[in-house]
Amino acid sequence: MPHTHEVVNQVPPPYGHDVAEDPAMLAAVRRAGAAWVLPELHGLGRLAGTEQAAEWGRLANENEPVLRTHDRFGHRIDEVEFHPAWHQLMTVAVEHGLHAAPWQDARPGAHTARAAKFYLWSQVEAGHGCPISMTYAAVPALRATPELADRLEPLLAAPVYDFGLREPHGKRGLIAGMSMTEKQGGSDVRANSTVALPAGDGTYHLTGHKWFTSAPMSDVFLTLAQAPGGLSCFLLPRVLPDGTRNALRIQRLKDKLGNRSNASAELEYEEAVGWLVGEEGRGVRTIIEMVNMTRLDCTLGAAAGMRLGAQRAIQHAQHRRAFGTELIHQPLMRNVLADLALESEAATTVALRLAESTDRSLGGDAQESAFRRLALAVTKYWVCKRGPAHAAEALECLGGNGYVEESGMPRLYREAPLVSIWEGSGNVAALDALRAMARSPESVEAFFAELSGAAGADRRLDAAVAELQKQLGDQAEIEYRTRRVVEAMAVTLQGALLVKHAEPAVADAFCASRLGGDHGAAFGTLPTGVDTEALISRAAPVPAQG
Missing domain, CATH: 2.40.110.20 (Butyryl-CoA Dehydrogenase, subunit A; domain 2)
Structure with missing residues (x-):
């Protein structure tokens, strides 16, 4: 075998970790x-x-x-x-x-x-x-x-x-x-x-x-x-x-x-x-709860794809060397990886909050049922919409290696748009949120009650909630503006959940970038001062024990 076929600087296979270490x-x-x-x-x-x-x-x-x-x-x-x-x-x-x-x-x-x-x-x-x-x-x-x-x-x-x-x-x-x-x-x-x-x-x-x-x-x-x-x-x-x-x-x-x-x-x-x-x-009324359950799974599926993409990107960067050091140590790559990890954690947190709301709703909690009715439509729209862009960025972290089928990243990329289309594409999900607010005012009250649980903990979140109330109070051309309104609802909900439940570094990065406006259109545009190490370490694959 000619010496030109010696394989160096390649990443080990992404196996041997516990996916549940999340x-x-x-x-x-x-x-x-x-x-x-x-x-x-x-x-x-x-x-x-x-x-x-x-x-x-x-x-x-x-x-x-x-x-x-x-x-x-x-x-x-x-x-x-x-x-x-x-x-x-x-x-x-x-x-x-x-x-x-x-x-x-x-x-x-x-x-x-x-x-x-x-x-x-x-x-x-x-x-x-x-x-x-x-x-x-x-x-x-x-x-x-x-x-x-x-x-x-x-x-x-x-x-x-x-x-x-x-x-x-x-x-x-x-x-x-x-x-x-x-x-x-x-x-x-x-x-x-x-x-x-x-x-x-x-x-x-x-x-x-x-x-x-x-x-x-x-x-x-x-x-x-x-x-x-x-x-x-x-x-x-x-x-x-x-x-x-x-x-x-x-x-x-x-x-x-x-x-x-x-x-x-x-x-x-x-x-x-x-x-x-x-x-x-009454066929639509009969089938609607089936639709809502599959919408929950669409959101879970999108969150799963983001978690997989973030982990694959981080694992690659941990082992691949470029310009004298591993990619994981390159400042700009750390920004990208931390941003992917942040989006993934926000998606996971809100998806499982909706699963918890399903348990509570089935247990007879009327407020949870009202919250779930609106939050599920809002979250299905936004989290599933973010999946394809997240998959594309994760794939790009692997460069040409990510573009070949053997990496598994093209399959992740092709799969990502499905959950945004299945059980109501973007417009259908967004308009369903609008319909829920019009027909069930109690769902709006329950939604803001969820947000209020994080009131006073972060000024950027408080400002986002106030701006959201202003947007919902303006009914002029509301259907034309529905996507903007629903997006604001989704990221504000994610921010509130992270402020209440996530590590401070995660909540701070989310509020600064997604709610504070200090973020560009692409992944990898987190502001300075973000604790990238904390974000990346929470998404990095952990070797399986036993």
């Missing part, structure tokens, strides 16, 4: 009363930091799902084949209860514990989180029809991943999907044209085309269709109680920017059999 996440779990999950979190975190887990993620994305519409004899089968690595990822997720498990868990903070696990395992591979999230979110919608929930919820929450096309009650565990979007409507689901006609036996026959159905290999789907009484919600299984296949025809799989491991498809309903969930004409 100060912001661990503190949020303790605040929610879910410290009981910490041993499991660290076990999952150590697995997430292994080369084996990373290889599952790589293989699942490089070996994409394949649609088999017919068998070799010409029978219609509508099956989707997956690489074994996909099934490994799903098995770990289900066995650790990242799906619907918390709905049947009476321990305090069960939904926060589940959110923390979802956040950890999403850093391994994001695509399989989609069916996991939908299974979690399906339960509150199904509870609108108790007899359906009684039969299906135990299977949706079961810690068993039982892949295969069989009648739901003959399986040990179920995965749920959503089938909402149509060509003519997109986010405007009230424009759906799929028709549902009563069959006379308690079921309905659905006919129509769904333009985007994620995870078409799921066992059951929640969908919207026009019934005689108006837009309604229905449950459709892939296999009917008599063992025959339901008339859900997969026309093709979508060729997507990212999320390559997960199948997304166009479905044709040909008098497919479905059961009404909730009441006729």
